[in-house]
Amino acid sequence: MKSHSEMKEIATRLKRDIIQLTSANTGHPGGAIGAAEIVAELYFNRLKHDPSNPFWEDRDRFILSNGHICTVLYSAMARSGYFEVEELKTFRKVNSRLQGHPSRHDLPGIETASGPLGQGLSIANGIALSNKLRNNNSKVYCLVGDGELQEGQIWEAAMTSAHYQLDNLVLIINWNDIQIDGHVKDVMNIEPIADKFKSFGWNTIEIDGHNISEIQSALDTFEINNGSPTAIIARTVLGNGVSYMEHEAIWHGKAPSSEEAKQALEEIGTSTFESDLIY
Amino acid sequence: MANELSGREGFGQALLELGKENKRVVALCADLAESVKVHHFAEQYPERYFQIGIAEQDMIGTAAGMALSDLVPFATTYAVFAAQRANEQIRLAVCYNQANVKIAVSHAGLTVGEDGATHQALEDIASMRAMPNMTVIVPADAEEAYHATKASAEMYGPVYLRLGRTPVPVITNGSEEFKIGKARKLRNGKDATIIACGIMVEQALIASEKLEMEGISVSVINMHTIKPIDKEIVIEEAKRTGCIVTAEEHSVIGGLGGAVSEVLSENYPVPIIKVGTKDTFGESGPPNELLEKYKLTSKDIVEATKKSMTMKKEVVFEK
Incomplete structure (x- = not known):
């Protein structure tokens, strides 16, 4: 296990990559930055995986359902050894394996395509059911956005996870209360999230999604099997650490200008974990 | 039967x-x-x-x-x-x-x-x-x-x-190998070719017998795989008989008829008449009555075949 300070350095590295990638190539910076600590913990501490063998049968699976925040995934994959960091620069360009939304058949290590919202949990369920059937004790981690919970398929899938007692699956909800058209509670209220999942038969844990200790203890709790799926409701701040982005819906899908990117990198701070992308 | x-x-x-x-x-x-x-x-x-x-x-x-x-x-x-x-x-x-x-x-x-x-x-x-x-x-x-x-x-x-x-x-022969993407030719003719799928294959066979009684000889193809479609047999039949009828229990928009049209328009254009539902929803009723009302019977295939043969004569392609 890496120390908290090491994890902070890694999360900062991912955030710097996200700013540089979206600023140079368009994309969705806000939600990706807000999920940096969670994804860092998964890729650098938690997942049983082998970046040099992405199809390893006994690997844990990470399903990114809200595919628009894929810069955080691409950064974590590059920085953990799935591909050369230099390849990050091809993001959203013609002939790139790093599509604007993740493409499974282009990039080994991507477990499923995503982008159209609401589908990841069903796919995660399918993998979790397959693992149970094959007596494989690997785990499935699925990340969704909070606005995504407005999709009906999520609740179909939430029933399936509970019905089949998928205690080998955890759903992490990136709760930042922002979607394209504004605050989630104004666009279409989804609260109370925890009560909804509880009533669907899930374990629920609410955490601060930027606090490494809380992320770790929530994931530790999940690993003790008890016959139910687990939902971790991670309260995060869209664009966390970048003053002009925080809580602002416009930064869901807007790329920072070079001036804005410069300011963002200053505010996020430097990282001792590996070096910056040089454009 | x-x-x-x-x-x-x-x-x-x-x-x-x-x-x-x-x-x-x-x-x-x-x-x-x-x-x-x-x-x-x-x-x-x-x-x-x-x-x-x-x-x-x-x-x-x-x-x-x-x-x-x-x-x-x-x-x-x-x-x-x-x-x-x-x-x-x-x-x-x-x-x-x-x-x-x-x-x-x-x-x-x-x-x-x-x-x-x-x-x-x-x-x-x-x-x-x-x-x-x-x-x-x-x-x-x-x-x-x-x-x-x-x-x-x-x-x-x-x-x-x-x-x-x-x-x-049951009209297909179980002893014949089934291969995805490889159509089955059920009957060989020279005047027109009927390409059908699903339950319309049976209707196509009945139509071919009716046409035979009128002295018209048609091929009947069971196109069980719509995609990837068996291009070879479609082009070969177009060259041999010069006109095509497609028959499917589906809209004439985008189904088997669409697939056959796409192949021929780019390879060997000939008249193609599509038997299928005509940009409409269905309705309640006994299956056979519905097939009649929506013109999905052997009789409709016979008419379509004659029409395609007439068009073949009328259409002159400039080389």
């Missing part, structure tokens, strides 16, 4: 056998187990059968996850609920992912009967065919459905297997 069986019966039998032959085969269902004949498999292999409830979008996603985890899932429901309700799930989770999911659907076409337009898929071939990586199979009878199911499990990749509800005569 041979005994009558629905396409779904042939599927159910094949799936049951696949359960024994291949431990990676699993089945999913959305509250229609007996209707889609997956109940035989469910009774024999309960640990590999997954009831998802009335949630087709979730069923397709779950099946995709299973396929990405080394299983061979058959996701079953009615055609409208898979191809149409879960269309985008099929596009992303199955086709874009190149997931090895078999989507086996019953109750396709007008012969659903009394349940009416809401349940009669007449646009599903068009939407499934348009998806990259998808294979689309429309068996002519229970025997062919049986072989198509086995062949689907053997190939890697997404398959849409379209089955009917209503029993129809």
